[in-house]
């Protein structure tokens with residue numbers, strides 16, 4: 220995938236019209252953003268229907284991030300996997316552009332999104348390589364005006380202008396994930412993720428600041444994707460690996476695979492809109 224040179228609206232339109240030529244790309248219910256461990260993704264996806272985008276070898280912007288959309292099935296469920304993501308620090312802090320793949324997934328029918336990332340630990344009880352389920356987020360660039368929703372509200376994509384970020388990580392999916400991790404005897408932490416703009420890492424004083432405001436892990440991605448998913452009325456579940464993506468990737472994908480197997484049927488937009496009081 221290469222981010223389009225034009226704005227995010229044209230990017231969505233162009234991508235959808237390119238994909239619409241083929242029935243293979245239609246009607247997906249679930250989606251997974253899994254930036255690293257491309258090989259792990261391809262192990263989890265049991266049948267690959269199609270792939271679009273650049274080869275892993277051609278993606279040199281952030282190490283380990285491929286640039287592909289993979290269309291396939293996991294335990295019989297049709298899933299789009301985004302292997303690699305656009306980080307705001309790579310794209311002049313254009314957060315709408317970086318979240319554009321979520322709008323593409325929305326247009327292809329996706330109703331449940333599983334997001335993963337790698338992050339640094341802030342919570343002192345976390346160990347290198349732990350998995351954390353995100354229960355809430357602190358979107359620092361968003362608080363400073365770098366939101367993917369600034370600018371014109373494009374009604375073609377539906378969803379509210381003012382998006383509620385309460386319960387942005389679906390409670391039922393979190394309960395299910397914890398239950399599955401428990402059954403698999405996996406250590407799974409839960410906490411709050413804070414996103415900075417990066418790409419510099421934090422000073423010790425900044426880590427203390429994040430700790431003081433209740434963060435458990437920190438990174439440079441994801442929050443803008445979650446905001447757009449919420450506007451698209453998707454249910455979101457989010458797992459991250461504390462600073463050891465390669466070491467623990469296998470464990471994470473085992474959990475994701477088991478989760479996808481047990482995911483409840485997706486809710487329609489109308490149902491989530493009603494549930495969330497829109």
Ligand SMILES: O=P(O)(O)O[C@@H]1C[C@H](O)[C@@H](CO)O1
Nearest residue numbers: 254304306336337438439440
């Ligand atoms: O896409 P993610 O958030 O997993 O990428 C990680 C976090 C930073 O963006 C970058 C530096 O560690 O990699």
Ligand SMILES: Nc1nc2[nH]cnc2c(=O)[nH]1
Nearest residue numbers: 337338339437438439462
């Ligand atoms: N901001 C930030 N992002 C990360 N991604 C992986 N580790 C880190 C970290 O320590 N800080």
